[in-house]
Amino acid sequence: MTNRTIAMESQPRGTSALVRAAWAALWLEYKSLRLYPANLWLAGIQELTTVGVWYFVSKFLSPVANGAVARYGGNYVAYVLLGVLLNQVAVASLRTPFRTLSEAFWDKRLETYRLAVQGIWGNLLGRLAWQVFFSTVLQGLALLALMATGLLQTHHFDLLGVLLAWLFLVLANAGLGLMGASLFFLLEVKKGQDPITWIYGYLIQIVTGLYIPVSVLPLWLRVLGRVLPQTYAFHLVRLAALTGRPFSSLMPALLGLFVGAVLTMGLGVGMMALALRRAEQKGGLGVVV
Amino acid sequence: MAIIAVTNLGKCYPGSPPKRAVEGVSLTVEEGAILGLLGENGAGKTTLIKMLTGLLAPDQGGGTVLGHDVLRESQRIRAGVSLVAPTADVGIDNNLTVRQNLAFWAPVYGLYGRRARQRIEDLLERLKLSEKANAWPMHISAGQRQRLALARSLLAENRLVFLDEPTNKLDANGVRSVRDLIRDLNREHGVTLIVTTHVMEEAEELSTDIALLSRGRLLLHRPTREIFRSLDRPRCIRATIEGPVAMPDDRIPWPFVERWTMDAGSAPGEKILTVWSRDVSETTPALLRDIAKSGGRLQCMTSERPSLDEVFARWIPGPEVLP
Amino acid sequence: MAIPSTSERRWWMRARYELVTLLAFAVREYRIWQSYRVNQLMWLANIFVTSLLFFLMGRMVKGQASHLMGAAYGTNYMSFIVVGVAVNVFLYTNLADPYTRIARSYFNGTMDLYLLSPMSIFTPLLGLMTKSLLDDYPRLFIVGAFGAFLFGATFRFNHALLALGFTVLLLAAAFGIGMLSASSFYLWNIKRGTEPVRFVVQQLMATLLAGTYYPVTVLPRPLRWAASLIPHTYAFDALRRLMDPGAHLGVRVLPLQEVLPWSPLAVDGAALGVMTLILVPLGLYAYGRGIEKARREGSLTRWQ
Numbered sequence: 001m002t003n004r005t006i007a008m009e010s011q012p013r014g015t016s017a018l019v020r021a022a023w024a025a026l027w028l029e030y031k032s033l034r035l036y037p038a039n040l041w042l043a044g045i046q047e048l049t050t051v052g053v054w055y056f057v058s059k060f061l062s063p064v065a066n067g068a069v070a071r072y073g074g075n076y077v078a079y080v081l082l083g084v085l086l087n088q089v090a091v092a093s094l095r096t097p098f099r100t101l102s103e104a105f106w107d108k109r110l111e112t113y114r115l116a117v118q119g120i121w122g123n124l125l126g127r128l129a130w131q132v133f134f135s136t137v138l139q140g141l142a143l144l145a146l147m148a149t150g151l152l153q154t155h156h157f158d159l160l161g162v163l164l165a166w167l168f169l170v171l172a173n174a175g176l177g178l179m180g181a182s183l184f185f186l187l188e189v190k191k192g193q194d195p196i197t198w199i200y201g202y203l204i205q206i207v208t209g210l211y212i213p214v215s216v217l218p219l220w221l222r223v224l225g226r227v228l229p230q231t232y233a234f235h236l237v238r239l240a241a242l243t244g245r246p247f248s249s250l251m252p253a254l255l256g257l258f259v260g261a262v263l264t265m266g267l268g269v270g271m272m273a274l275a276l277r278r279a280e281q282k283g284g285l286g287v288v289v
Numbered sequence: 290m291a292i293i294a295v296t297n298l299g300k301c302y303p304g305s306p307p308k309r310a311v312e313g314v315s316l317t318v319e320e321g322a323i324l325g326l327l328g329e330n331g332a333g334k335t336t337l338i339k340m341l342t343g344l345l346a347p348d349q350g351g352g353t354v355l356g357h358d359v360l361r362e363s364q365r366i367r368a369g370v371s372l373v374a375p376t377a378d379v380g381i382d383n384n385l386t387v388r389q390n391l392a393f394w395a396p397v398y399g400l401y402g403r404r405a406r407q408r409i410e411d412l413l414e415r416l417k418l419s420e421k422a423n424a425w426p427m428h429i430s431a432g433q434r435q436r437l438a439l440a441r442s443l444l445a446e447n448r449l450v451f452l453d454e455p456t457n458k459l460d461a462n463g464v465r466s467v468r469d470l471i472r473d474l475n476r477e478h479g480v481t482l483i484v485t486t487h488v489m490e491e492a493e494e495l496s497t498d499i500a501l502l503s504r505g506r507l508l509l510h511r512p513t514r515e516i517f518r519s520l521d522r523p524r525c526i527r528a529t530i531e532g533p534v535a536m537p538d539d540r541i542p543w544p545f546v547e548r549w550t551m552d553a554g555s556a557p558g559e560k561i562l563t564v565w566s567r568d569v570s571e572t573t574p575a576l577l578r579d580i581a582k583s584g585g586r587l588q589c590m591t592s593e594r595p596s597l598d599e600v601f602a603r604w605i606p607g608p609e610v611l612p
Numbered sequence: 613m614a615i616p617s618t619s620e621r622r623w624w625m626r627a628r629y630e631l632v633t634l635l636a637f638a639v640r641e642y643r644i645w646q647s648y649r650v651n652q653l654m655w656l657a658n659i660f661v662t663s664l665l666f667f668l669m670g671r672m673v674k675g676q677a678s679h680l681m682g683a684a685y686g687t688n689y690m691s692f693i694v695v696g697v698a699v700n701v702f703l704y705t706n707l708a709d710p711y712t713r714i715a716r717s718y719f720n721g722t723m724d725l726y727l728l729s730p731m732s733i734f735t736p737l738l739g740l741m742t743k744s745l746l747d748d749y750p751r752l753f754i755v756g757a758f759g760a761f762l763f764g765a766t767f768r769f770n771h772a773l774l775a776l777g778f779t780v781l782l783l784a785a786a787f788g789i790g791m792l793s794a795s796s797f798y799l800w801n802i803k804r805g806t807e808p809v810r811f812v813v814q815q816l817m818a819t820l821l822a823g824t825y826y827p828v829t830v831l832p833r834p835l836r837w838a839a840s841l842i843p844h845t846y847a848f849d850a851l852r853r854l855m856d857p858g859a860h861l862g863v864r865v866l867p868l869q870e871v872l873p874w875s876p877l878a879v880d881g882a883a884l885g886v887m888t889l890i891l892v893p894l895g896l897y898a899y900g901r902g903i904e905k906a907r908r909e910g911s912l913t914r915w916q
Contacts, residue, residue: 042811046815064673206661336910339910374724380725382640385644397726
């Protein structure tokens with residue numbers, strides 16, 4: 001019996017242990033933000049800058065682009081801004097797993113996390129939850145500001161439906177993020193960005209209708225967009241918020257998004273578990289110098 | 290000729306409250322000396338070195354290093370001294386091989402072409418890094434990285450070298466090779482070295498002079514031998530000898546020895562010679578000579594080293610300045 | 613060749629030493645650059661996707677670009693975008709690189725060693741920036757090539773020399789800002805987190821206001837005036853007028869062009885010239901002051 005096995009025998013297990021470990025990681029993130037309050041302001045300004053750039057780009061293009069988004073209410077500025085806000089949250093969820101694993105590895109914390117039963121998973125979950133929460137708050141504030149100033153006009157919409165679309169999108173992206181993070185050990189991609197989230201990040205921009213309406217795209221790009229969760233989420237939320245379509249009529253798309261979320265999460269968790277097991281077999285959880 | 294001559298040097302770091310790191314240090318180091326700079330953590334050793342290398346401006350006192358004014362000519366001082374800081378990774382790029390790392394620094398220190406290549410090969414050889422010349426720094430040991438950092442600093446061929454805890458993190462072999470190198474540099478090339486260390490043994494072995502710092506103040510600066518001779522008690526040298534040993538028993542046969550005993554060892558024919566000396570460095574050669582002359586075979590020899598506390602206790606009056 | 617002392621009267625010997633040292637940095641940076649091939653691939657992909665994105669957006673604009681962009685910037689939105697992206701690559705390197713390089717040298721401990729050598733305090737900084745020559749500047753041509761061969765951007769080269777002159781001016785002005793940004797590391801002791809000069813100028817003003825993807829006429833008037841404070845705005849304006857097909861040299865767009873009686877290009881040149889004259893000496897001076905301040909306060913090196 002190894003020392004690690006003995007040490008882990010006495011530790012609490014199960015879901016509650018995972019939640020407690022995740023809460024500890026989340027609390028640490030919050031504390032570090034409290035320690036550097038300027039980061040909060042900077043993050044807010046950066047988010048607003050992104051929204052601002054896309055506001056002006058869409059405003060510039062709107063005289064010719066409004067027609068291309070007639071299906072979504074014919075307001076290209078609103079079309080783009082809503083997509084950008086939703087996507088910012090999704091991307092936070094997409095990128096966090098690899099970043100978390102990479103930072104823990106290079107800061108030589110990963111082996112310490114591994115000594116706790118839920119250490120690595122708790123840390124991944126906690127940071128993911130914090131990043132999604134933080135980004136959602138920022139985007140929510142930006143959304144309220146845009147609505148208050150009249151720059152973004154929406155219809156009355158089914159809040160529960162939009163929240164479900166948000167949740168499934170976040171989960172699907174987290175699953176993809178975990179798949180990408182697993183390559184840290186499976187393909188030994190230990191620096192920069194993993195290939196899965198890297199390629200996915202580009203696909204989001206081009207084929208999901210984030211900035212360019214899908215109808216404008218060539219057919220082969222449209223086909224590619226049909227398998228990506230973002231395409232469904234943008235479509236659902238825009239139709240609901242910009243045209244006031246009831247969510248009941250959008251259930252097939254929501255179901256598709258749900259299936260996508262389940263599949264990617266399942267695959268992501270499985271690949272990550274495999275990666276950690278393989279890394280331990282190779283002795284690769286810590287930095288060897 | 291003094292290579293370092295500073296008077297009343299002091300430094301106070303800003304902050305709330307401000308921290309006085311060094312105060313009123315007057316120090317003269319002659320060219321060709323090896324100065325062991327001793328002191329506890331936070332004593333001000335690094336701050337003093339930073340001021341002497343021109344990396345930190347003193348806010349009190351003045352003087353010269355390499356003949357340049359420490360207040361007005363810091364750039365000239367910086368250009369003329371070498372430094373190895375305690376982190377072995379300093380100056381080493383992990384994307385370049387050991388040799389490429391040195392090849393980058395050579396022209397920075399004014400070495401070009403064949404002379405640079407020759408100097409690099411020479412240093413690799415002397416620091417036992419030739420076999421690792423084409424290895425990546427990530428794939429060599431901590432000790433080898435430390436030696437690479439030393440090689441980098443020695444490329445400059447400066448007359449004054451500062452070594453901040455140079456044997457930190459090294460194993461016994463690493464410590465030995467670095468100490469040998471320090472001695473060679475001093476003896477063969479006349480380089481003046483300022484070596485900071487926590488290890489009294491290292492200071493005793495290497496230094497011609499020792500300076501003791503505590504809480505930013507220079508408490509003592511004297512020749513090493515004088516410091517050790519003056520300690521209140523003699524130190525024990527123990528030699529295990531095999532074979533015939535004939536020692537005179539009617540007199541004290543070795544210099545600075547107060548008394549000695551000869552006992553039987555644990556193995557047949559083995560003897561243990563125990564000597565109490567007030568100057569181990571003077572006694573040891575005479576002792577070795579006599580053992581060899583009498584036909585005995587020396588199996589091992591150890592000598593008791595004084596601790597930093599003992600030196601403090603002997604030289605520094607009053608308990609308030611003890612670490 | 614012996615190292616000339618800092619007070620060496622034969623300035624050319626000193627200059628030669630600094631140049632040889634710069635060359636040593638360049639060789640080292642080239643070797644390091646070679647070991648990051650994946651990064652090159654990622655950058656290529658990034659440029660390709662950005663170009664493709666705006667190409668696809670440009671499909672919506674087709675035939676109406678002139679109406680949208682105004683007469684000053686011609687008839688091809690893709691050409692407009694390519695100039696914006698290319699200039700951004702250029703400016704970002706000169707503006708953001710100095711701080712990053714200094715921070716990296718400080719944290720890996722090499723700054724101490726650079727300072728403990730006969731080099732001028734500026735040589736290591738410029739030497740480390742040679743990586744950008746290898747890494748970033750060729751991307752300019754890649755941006756142009758993607759735009760021209762894949763996405764239908766076209767350019768005029770009948771004012772090539774003038775365009776080159778503007779390029780030199782904008783690089784110098786951006787370097788001045790870069791040096792100010794770098795000096796904040798020591799002068800204001802900003803060693804972690806976001807550096808304010810770079811953040812405000814590059815990440816905030818240049819991204820939002822200078823007009824990389826849209827002409828500044830889209831902005832409300834106060835923001836157009838804010839855009840007038842950074843060199844990016846004048847560089848975009850001048851280079852688009854000089855290189856984009858159908859662009860006009862005489863149509864006034866920027867607030868300063870509307871106020872001053874000179875031609876728009878003359879206003880751009882004057883603005884960039886003044887910025888260069890102020891920012892470069894100021895940046896160099898601030899960096900030197902920063903080093904001296906850090907030497908007094910004990911924050912010059914990480915080694916404690």
